[in-house]
Amino acid sequence: MPDPHPTPQSPQVTVRGEARLEKDPEIARIGIEVTARGTDKTAVLADLTRRNTEALTLIKTYGEAVEKLETGAFSITPEASRRGRGEHVRSYRGWVHLTAELSDFTALGELTTRLADLEWTRVDGPWWELRPDSPAHAEARRRAVQDAVRRAGEYAAALGTSLAALLELSDTGLVPPPAPMGGMRMAFAAESVDTTPPLELEPQRQTVTAEVMARFTMAPPTL
Incomplete structure (x- = not known):
């Protein structure tokens, strides 16, 4: 076993390995909010229920193209009058x-x-994303390790020697991709009268970054 403590007979080199990949997204998320407003609470609830059902029904017609559909939150709020006293x-x-x-x-x-x-x-x-189990994450980690070995080997070569053994390899964790710069937002408060042509959306490339720390022993160099 290599000596974990550096000595002249077992010098060590510690390096950082990095990898940065650009990948096409695998999934896209959209948020949908249906709204109703009026002076009669019962009528507002009825309109909201109908519009929510219409949105859910439309989304479900796309079958397997929609991998997940969730209801996030619901709210019905009274809005107070600004005139007069009391509630x-x-x-x-x-x-x-x-x-x-x-x-x-x-x-x-x-x-x-x-x-x-x-x-x-x-x-x-x-919002474009990669899946949590995407092969891109494993590829980034693998390239980060390869980068660490390459860097350590270059330091050893600069001393006229070579790497002997790996002492430690630590994963500093995947760096999350940068937050998307906003997204498309569309709001319509009236009924559509004509069929609108589909939007042409260009998927946003995703950045996957991995980083490791590695410690190696080297054969004693001749200085």
């Missing part, structure tokens, strides 16, 4: 937030456009 409700506002994940980017543009055409519906996104 007077002027109107009610309700909303439901949905999240959908798609792997078929061809369907994505059409779906976002059709959702935005719905009555009182807002669409946010898309």
Whole structure:
């Protein structure tokens, strides 16, 4: 076993290995918010329920292209009158937030456009991502290790010697990709009268970064 403590007979070199990859996204997320507003609470709830059902039904027609569909939050809020004293409700506002994940980017543009055409519906996104188990993460880690071995070998070669053994390899963790610079937002508060052509969306390349620390022993150099 190599001596873990550096000595003239067992000198050590510690390096950092890095890798940065650019990959096409694998999934896209969009946020959908349906809204209803009015002076009658029961009518607001009825409108909200209907619009939420319309949005869910439309999304589900895309079948396997939609990998995940979730309801995130629901709210019905009374809005107080600004005039007079006491607690007077002027109107009610309700909303439901949905999240959908798609792997078929061809369907994505059409779906976002059709959702935005719905009555009182807002669409946010898309946010492009890699899957948590994407092979890109393993590839980044592998390249980071290779980079560490290359760097250590270059230091050893500069001393006229070579690497002898690996003492330690530590993963400093994957650096998350940079946050997307905003996203598309569309808000429509009226009924659509014509069929809107699908949006043409260009997937945003994703950055995967890995970093490791490695410690090696070297054969004693002749200085």
